[in-house]
Amino acid sequence: MSLDARLEVNGQTREYLSKAMPANVYELLESLGLDPPGVVVEVNGDLVKRSDFAKMPLVNGDTVEVVRLVGGG
Secondary structure, three states: OOOOEEEEEOOEEEEEOHHHOOOEHHHHHHHHOOOHHHEEEEEOOEEEOHHHOOOOEOOOOOEEEEEEOOOOO
16 A cells, blocks of 8 residues: 655655545644644645634645744743
């Protein structure tokens, strides 16, 4: 069984079986163990609103940047 889909996430290539690739930003974050309210996401250079994470589809070859928000004081 060969991997036939890929996403570029924070500069690293992640390969998937096409049926196992996260369908949207929310699923990707879930697979990475990240809490959606604590991150900012760009897909192919476009900022994705947090409210659109579950609506924003991912397709083979997309480039995703995920930045964790860190509070300080």
